Amino acid sequence: MSTTADSGVLVVTRHPQPGRSLARAALDTALATAAFDQPVTLLFLGAGVLQLLPQQDSASVGVRNLRKVIDSMPLYDLEHYYVDAEAAEHFGLTAEDLPSGAMLVDRDAQRSLFDNHQHILGF
Amino acid sequence: MPLNYCLLVLAAPVSGHTSLTAARFGAALLARGHTLERVFFLDNGASNGLASAVTPQDERSPQQAWSELANTHGTELVLCVSSAVKRGLLDAAEAQRHGFPSATVYPGFTLGGLGLLVEAMQSADRVITFGAAG
Numbered sequence: 001m002s003t004t005a006d007s008g009v010l011v012v013t014r015h016p017q018p019g020r021s022l023a024r025a026a027l028d029t030a031l032a033t034a035a036f037d038q039p040v041t042l043l044f045l046g047a048g049v050l051q052l053l054p055q056q057d058s059a060s061v062g063v064r065n066l067r068k069v070i071d072s073m074p075l076y077d078l079e080h081y082y083v084d085a086e087a088a089e090h091f092g093l094t095a096e097d098l099p100s101g102a103m104l105v106d107r108d109a110q111r112s113l114f115d116n117h118q119h120i121l122g123f
Numbered sequence: 124m125p126l127n128y129c130l131l132v133l134a135a136p137v138s139g140h141t142s143l144t145a146a147r148f149g150a151a152l153l154a155r156g157h158t159l160e161r162v163f164f165l166d167n168g169a170s171n172g173l174a175s176a177v178t179p180q181d182e183r184s185p186q187q188a189w190s191e192l193a194n195t196h197g198t199e200l201v202l203c204v205s206s207a208v209k210r211g212l213l214d215a216a217e218a219q220r221h222g223f224p225s226a227t228v229y230p231g232f233t234l235g236g237l238g239l240l241v242e243a244m245q246s247a248d249r250v251i252t253f254g255a256a257g
Contacts, residue, residue, distance in 0.1 A: 033244075036242075038241055
């Protein structure tokens, strides 16, 4: 992984949506950081990978569709983000389910991400 | 070496003792000569600034614990504006805008955008998240 110790903020998102608002707060924080031209990396960890499920329809529960927000991230120059490979497999998410910006990372690569960022925000 | 800290609080004061732990952590680092310029309250954490919350007499009020830091050390206590208004925390301007009779934010807290968290992270040596439980 080519990140260095100065590579800014790592936002770690560990909870699915809907059910709690934390997932949305994590995405908003990542997008705001990118909007201010600050380096930011997003990691979907554990049950957080469920945010990436395709064809989400949250209209009947009355909250915003998070996958739509995730799909809009390239507009904020957040082209790529990291996804816990083991969790994706555990929850049955295949490569076809994931958005094109998703990059699967194993435990070692996750550890490098934690090592190589100046600040870590855990959501 | 004195360090500049920034705290991100995601936990609501009523959901456990995380918020009080965070306030104690802030007081402890200030007591050791570090600086704490800003605390950012996001998501459920925004309800730490609710003025009309009543804490039982034998418990410590998170609102008071935080505002002590603001009064004594000038720490800025910023509630994420979108998290806050959703939860009924309004400053005078937001109360007027949404047609409510008065502000509901505890003295010492202000409302602000996520840009204030981004700015604080840029100048901070350490950013500590006090997360939601579970």
